[in-house]
Amino acid sequence: MSEVLSGRRGEAFEDGKGGLSVVDVDVHEMLTSVKDLVPHLEEPWRSRIEVNDGFKGPPGNPYSFPQPAGVAIQDAVTDDGSPAGSKLEMLQEQVLDRYGIEPAVLISLFHPTDHQIQPEFATALASAYNDWVLENWLEKDDRLRSSITVAAQEPRDAAREIDRLGSDPRFVQVILPAVAHHVFGRQYYWPIFEAAQRNDLVVAFHQSGGTRTAVGLPPYYIEWHTAISQNWQSQLISLIAGGVFDEFEELKVAMVESSWTWVPHLMWRFDYNYRSLRREVPWVKRLPSEYIRERVRFSTQPMEYPEDPEDLYRMFEMIGSDEFLMFATDYPHWDFDSPEQALPRSFPKELQRKILSSNAREFYGF
Amino acid sequence: MSEVLSGRRGEAFEDGKGGLSVVDVDVHEMLTSVKDLVPHLEEPWRSRIEVNDGFKGPPGNPYSFPQPAGVAIQDAVTDDGSPAGSKLEMLQEQVLDRYGIEPAVLISLFHPTDHQIQPEFATALASAYNDWVLENWLEKDDRLRSSITVAAQEPRDAAREIDRLGSDPRFVQVILPAVAHHVFGRQYYWPIFEAAQRNDLVVAFHQSGGTRTAVGLPPYYIEWHTAISQNWQSQLISLIAGGVFDEFEELKVAMVESSWTWVPHLMWRFDYNYRSLRREVPWVKRLPSEYIRERVRFSTQPMEYPEDPEDLYRMFEMIGSDEFLMFATDYPHWDFDSPEQALPRSFPKELQRKILSSNAREFYGF
Numbered sequence: 001m002s003e004v005l006s007g008r009r010g011e012a013f014e015d016g017k018g019g020l021s022v023v024d025v026d027v028h029e030m031l032t033s034v035k036d037l038v039p040h041l042e043e044p045w046r047s048r049i050e051v052n053d054g055f056k057g058p059p060g061n062p063y064s065f066p067q068p069a070g071v072a073i074q075d076a077v078t079d080d081g082s083p084a085g086s087k088l089e090m091l092q093e094q095v096l097d098r099y100g101i102e103p104a105v106l107i108s109l110f111h112p113t114d115h116q117i118q119p120e121f122a123t124a125l126a127s128a129y130n131d132w133v134l135e136n137w138l139e140k141d142d143r144l145r146s147s148i149t150v151a152a153q154e155p156r157d158a159a160r161e162i163d164r165l166g167s168d169p170r171f172v173q174v175i176l177p178a179v180a181h182h183v184f185g186r187q188y189y190w191p192i193f194e195a196a197q198r199n200d201l202v203v204a205f206h207q208s209g210g211t212r213t214a215v216g217l218p219p220y221y222i223e224w225h226t227a228i229s230q231n232w233q234s235q236l237i238s239l240i241a242g243g244v245f246d247e248f249e250e251l252k253v254a255m256v257e258s259s260w261t262w263v264p265h266l267m268w269r270f271d272y273n274y275r276s277l278r279r280e281v282p283w284v285k286r287l288p289s290e291y292i293r294e295r296v297r298f299s300t301q302p303m304e305y306p307e308d309p310e311d312l313y314r315m316f317e318m319i320g321s322d323e324f325l326m327f328a329t330d331y332p333h334w335d336f337d338s339p340e341q342a343l344p345r346s347f348p349k350e351l352q353r354k355i356l357s358s359n360a361r362e363f364y365g366f
Numbered sequence: 367m368s369e370v371l372s373g374r375r376g377e378a379f380e381d382g383k384g385g386l387s388v389v390d391v392d393v394h395e396m397l398t399s400v401k402d403l404v405p406h407l408e409e410p411w412r413s414r415i416e417v418n419d420g421f422k423g424p425p426g427n428p429y430s431f432p433q434p435a436g437v438a439i440q441d442a443v444t445d446d447g448s449p450a451g452s453k454l455e456m457l458q459e460q461v462l463d464r465y466g467i468e469p470a471v472l473i474s475l476f477h478p479t480d481h482q483i484q485p486e487f488a489t490a491l492a493s494a495y496n497d498w499v500l501e502n503w504l505e506k507d508d509r510l511r512s513s514i515t516v517a518a519q520e521p522r523d524a525a526r527e528i529d530r531l532g533s534d535p536r537f538v539q540v541i542l543p544a545v546a547h548h549v550f551g552r553q554y555y556w557p558i559f560e561a562a563q564r565n566d567l568v569v570a571f572h573q574s575g576g577t578r579t580a581v582g583l584p585p586y587y588i589e590w591h592t593a594i595s596q597n598w599q600s601q602l603i604s605l606i607a608g609g610v611f612d613e614f615e616e617l618k619v620a621m622v623e624s625s626w627t628w629v630p631h632l633m634w635r636f637d638y639n640y641r642s643l644r645r646e647v648p649w650v651k652r653l654p655s656e657y658i659r660e661r662v663r664f665s666t667q668p669m670e671y672p673e674d675p676e677d678l679y680r681m682f683e684m685i686g687s688d689e690f691l692m693f694a695t696d697y698p699h700w701d702f703d704s705p706e707q708a709l710p711r712s713f714p715k716e717l718q719r720k721i722l723s724s725n726a727r728e729f730y731g732f
Contacts, residue, residue, distance in 0.1 A: 180581055180582060183584055186585065213596070214579050214580050214596035215549045215597070215601070218549055218600065218603070218607075219552065222607055222639050222640065222643040222647055223600075223603045223604060223607045226603050226607075226635055226636045226639050227596075228580075230580035230596040230599070233593060234581040234584065234589075234593050234596070235581070237584070237592050238581065241584075241586050241592075261630065262628055264677070264681070265625070265627040265670060266592070268627060270592045272670060272671050273588050273592050274588065276700065276701065277587065277588040277591070278588070279410075280586055280588055281586055281588055302635070302638075304634035304635050305638050306630070314680050
């Protein structure tokens with residue numbers, strides 16, 4: 001007990017003239033876990049805490065949205081309480097062996113770029129994470145490839161990390177989170193793109209806990225998940241308007257889990273605006289849609305599913321390239337796609353083959 | 367000169383033992399106008415200040431992006447220095463008479479909802495603005511209709527303003543800005559929707575100085591203008607997920623200047639997510655796309671222009687309604703559309719007629 005609580009410094013208390021009051025004992029530190037609250041909750045809130053993988057901690061991180069059904073597919077849930085999909089054997093059995101996949105590119109939700117404090121520590125964590133992936137995943141199955149994780153808030157340190165690992169052919173890309181606080185087209189971040197190009201690596205964008213929408217973090221997960229492609233859109237607009245593709249002429253970009261049926265809209269609108277407003281960004285030499293078609297690739301997951309699958313194919317045609325799309329699973333999350341059901345059967349067979357295999361092989365140089 | 371500057375309180379100064387120093391004279395208040403800096407600027411920056419309507423003041427408001435060509439069409443620039451398009455005679459000659467338009471709905475960029483200080487003053491400004499519109503515009507040309515401006519940060523006061531004017535048939539809608547700081551589906555704002563429904567008024571969304579993207583305010587106007595439809599998307603998602611259309615069964619919503627070729631993407635993605643995640647929002651009774659088709663309308667301006675105009679028509683068909691689109695001009699801004707060139711000539715004549723006339727008549731009950 002502290003001196004204050006025990007009253008040793010309280011004259012009035014020692015004299016027996018009054019009881020001691022305290023107005024700030026931090027109750028939240030007395031909770032062992034939010035599960036302690038279960039007996040005091042009604043449904044549906046009770047099961048949002050009890051559900052597998054449902055509630056991870058403090059608000060503000062979209063992955064901690066207390067979801068009615070958790071974020072993982074049931075098959076990938078582990079027996080020992082470790083996170084879903086965190087075991088190599090599961091990934092081998094449920095994805096690599098089952099579908100004959102080779103290679104598979106690993107992408108993590110561990111993004112030190114999101115750390116808003118102690119950037120040097122974030123840099124150290126990124127480096128440690130890459131070593132951990134090497135030791136525990138890449139060394140154990142040669143079908144696996146991975147992404148170089150960096151702390152983008154210190155671009156020069158991030159470039160050093162890219163140079164450290166870039167010659168290892170198992171690292172095929174640099175991964176950046178599509179987040180609100182980093183607008184990656186700005187020159188501040190260019191050392192990262194320069195290092196990626198120097199090492200012949202793709203730069204990929206994926207969501208993270210810092211992914212926001214035009215209204216920040218909306219109150220429901222269904223809203224966040226419906227709107228988050230906005231962040232990839234803004235990053236793509238920023239890379240083009242900032243002149244990244246003009247400055248780094250060999251740079252290639254992958255938009256992973258961004259979905260893609262918004263691309264025709266964005267291409268049309270950006271091209272129209274470019275024709276009217278390009279004097280503001282004279283370093284951008286070509287129509288935005290040309291950079292997108294030639295230098296950017298998208299992934300299948302999540303896919304939109306119109307009632308008429310022909311609409312999806314029309315959307316595909318509007319983009320004007322059969323090379324822009326690559327198969328992604330999002331294993332082990334609830335919206336996991338298998339190669340068997342990711343594409344409508346009405347898609348031309350040759351196109352399906354490109355999406356499921358050769359587009360990624362050509363883009364990454366597998 | 368203040369006492370401090372004149373040294374009357376400085377003993378050392380009076381004694382002649384030292385000169386007086388001052389470390390904080392606010393230089394920006396010594397500038398009469400940012401135009402004072404023109405002689406010290408090189409091109410292209412010099413002409414961004416000199417250009418008509420180009421630079422309005424402090425950063426942070428997207429309308430103050432120093433634009434290479436200003437925001438207004440040349441025809442609408444006034445002789446006397448008042449804002450472009452601020453004269454009734456101009457509007458009559460350049461829009462109403464020229465194209466035989468009746469009625470025309472006025473929408474302002476004056477949005478007291480964006481004021482982050484003194485909400486009661488914002489409420490008073492909204493009310494004063496509505497009276498000013500009545501006196502200076504609606505009373506002077508009976509082809510004009512207008513929008514009720516409110517300060518949405520105080521929803522009960524906003525509802526009172528809607529009730530004050532709602533029975534005047536010249537006010538056909540309540541206007542809300544599509545901004546980052548208000549997520550309009552939340553119950554906090556419901557008094558506004560309740561009042562709109564009670565007065566049989568549409569609720570319309572339009573951009574304002576507070577319109578942001580998934581990365582906030584990006585550095586270039588071309589980025590902001592390419593990405594801002596994100597904010598309407600987030601508001602639409604919020605209205606649906608928040609249950610606004612279920613709670614207010616007669617409520618109608620207009621998305622003005624949001625563009626619309628993103629709608630198929632959003633409908634598909636939201637419907638898919640609804641099927642998987644609706645347990646989180648059990649008050650939402652129908653597929654999101656059904657609310658959008660039945661209760662929401664979009665405007666033509668800005669329109670996207672694919673190389674093949676047939677793509678635009680295909681996009682139109684994907685939405686599955688020929689009633690969702692209404693003609694808008696955005697007069698007097700640089701991307702102003704006339705009814706003669708707003709639609710591709712390849713659109714079916716009957717559809718053109720609906721977009722240019724009857725869709726709005728039916729929706730607003732003109």
